[in-house]
Amino acid sequence: MMILQPVILGIVEGLTEFLPVSSTGHLILAGALLGYDDAAWATFDIVIQLGAILAIVVLYWRTFMAVLMGLVRGRPESIRFVRNILLAFLPAAVIGLALHKKIEALLSKPKLVCVALIVGGIAILIIERLARRQTISGVADVPARTTLGIGIVQCLAMIPGVSRSGATIMGALSLGVERRTAAEFSFFLAIPTMLGATVVELAKKPVPLAPGVVHVGASEIAIGFVVSFLVALVVVKAFVGIVTKHGFGPFAWYRIVAGAGALAWLLMR
Numbered sequence: 001m002m003i004l005q006p007v008i009l010g011i012v013e014g015l016t017e018f019l020p021v022s023s024t025g026h027l028i029l030a031g032a033l034l035g036y037d038d039a040a041w042a043t044f045d046i047v048i049q050l051g052a053i054l055a056i057v058v059l060y061w062r063t064f065m066a067v068l069m070g071l072v073r074g075r076p077e078s079i080r081f082v083r084n085i086l087l088a089f090l091p092a093a094v095i096g097l098a099l100h101k102k103i104e105a106l107l108s109k110p111k112l113v114c115v116a117l118i119v120g121g122i123a124i125l126i127i128e129r130l131a132r133r134q135t136i137s138g139v140a141d142v143p144a145r146t147t148l149g150i151g152i153v154q155c156l157a158m159i160p161g162v163s164r165s166g167a168t169i170m171g172a173l174s175l176g177v178e179r180r181t182a183a184e185f186s187f188f189l190a191i192p193t194m195l196g197a198t199v200v201e202l203a204k205k206p207v208p209l210a211p212g213v214v215h216v217g218a219s220e221i222a223i224g225f226v227v228s229f230l231v232a233l234v235v236v237k238a239f240v241g242i243v244t245k246h247g248f249g250p251f252a253w254y255r256i257v258a259g260a261g262a263l264a265w266l267l268m269r
Contacts (some may be wrong), residue, residue: 002220005036010048010224014231017052018187019239020124020166020251021258025113028160029262032110046201047221049194051228055185059236081140088151088185089192090169095155096197103158111266116161117259124252127170134178139185146175150185154193163261164193169248179243187236 003053009087012030019215027045030036032066054083057064096103136142153171157164165186242250 003139006220007056007227010227011231014052014228015049017237018165018236020163020169020248021255022161022163025161028110028113045219045226046198048228050198051155051225052232053191053194053230055232055236056191077140084139084142084147085188086188087144091151091155092193093196106160111263113161114259114263116159117255120166121160121255122254124170124248127174128247128249131173134173134176136177137181139181139188139247142177143231155214180240183240183243
């Protein structure tokens with residue numbers, strides 16, 4: 001059983017899934033920089049995303065329980081909460097299914113990831129400076145039109161390196177949603193988005209639970225899942241505090257430096 005590789009990839013996933021830096025892009029670069037076989041680790045990369053998603057469920061269980069109880073009692077704010085998440089999820093579901101093969105082809109292009117990281121970092125700096133005043137607070141209070149706009153912007157993340165959370169957060173900021181709400185909207189939207197993507201991918205790829213199916217087995221997946229979950233627990237709490245006080249600038253500069261450094265390494269090797 002391999003231990004180092006699933007631990008490294010689990011840390012990468014947990015660190016980057018909810019930050020505006022692209023978890024998929026980082027996993028692709030990790031494979032390219034460390035010499036991993038993308039095909040062998042493809043299903044692993046998909047499944048460990050659920051570990052990071054579980055961290056959101058654990059951290060925000062009171063919010064989800066309140067929404068559930070509100071739905072049972074017919075409370076308008078709970079209905080709007082669920083409506084907003086599902087409405088924002090709809091564009092990615094439609095476009096993702098329609099363009100699945102073309103999107104999958106981009107996953108083998110680490111240099112594209114580097115360029116997307118750099119361009120995305122520059123975009124974050126520009127949006128933070130130019131975005132109109134953010135006045136919308138609370139996921140349930142985001143207007144339906146704004147919610148749909150956020151969902152459309154999320155589709156940009158189908159390009160590896162763009163970042164699903166980065167696209168949704170920057171889209172929300174541009175449409176008048178304040179920072180904390182934008183971040184939390186991105187967290188909650190990740191649940192149906194990543195669950196849907198996982199179901200689609202696993203339906204097309206065999207789950208490596210039997211020897212000989214692929215090179216990565218159930219033990220490695222379990223390690224990556226747990227590591228991703230634990231790391232995401234810590235990262236999400238810290239991330240909300242950072243963006244509330246300092247904005248998204250630090251992550252933008254990280255994207256630019258990391259993308260440029262990885263691109264230089266890939267070009268020289």
